[in-house]
Amino acid sequence: MADKFDPYREALIVEQKTIWPEELADVPLEKRESLARKLHGNAAACEHLEYVRLPTGFCRQITVTPADLDRLGNAT
Template identity: 75%
Template sequence: MPDKFDPYRESLIVEEKTIWSEELADFPVEEREKIARCLHADAASCNHLEYVRLHTGFCRQITVTQEDVARLEAKP
């Protein structure tokens, strides 16, 4: 179950992880890197965001959805 954006946990992020759904498996590596950077830079607008507790803080885990990609492609 996705988490809501949490500014407190965001301040404790020590790791970022991006998961690609099966429907987006054919995206080129260069595009994946660009999309992942954009999503992590604006985590509050992601459709599927999770905070995973680590010993030293949190890992922000974003599962990329088709909606996220469409939103990023619509930006100028």
Template identity: 45%
Template sequence: MANYNKFDPRLESLVVETATHWSPELAKRISDEDKKWLAAELHRHPQLAADIHYERTHTGFIRHITVTEEDIERLYREKVGA
């Protein structure tokens, strides 16, 4: 049986919707503009997300990613190539 609480390439082919959640400590510190590109990048590369969950629906799965500070640090490092 699939583990819905970690990245799974098999489930990725069945994702029909995505949702982004923000950890409470980040929600107010990050601008809406930054939230937009951070969410897009994490959903473009879901294997990089530290907190991922798949919710089963009738037609496939919803991918839920909760953005953490570690995710942001990792994305910025990749973006600047450090």
């Protein structure tokens, strides 16, 4: 289940993770890193954002959606 953007948790981010679902397997590997940086740079705009509790803070986990790619102008 997706979380809402949370400025408090954002201040405690110690790790980032990007999940690429099977439906977006055709996105080239060389583009994924750049797209992931853009998504994490504007996490509030992502459709599927989760905060995973870690012993030292939180992991921001973004599951990429086609709408996210459309928003970035990188539709597959």
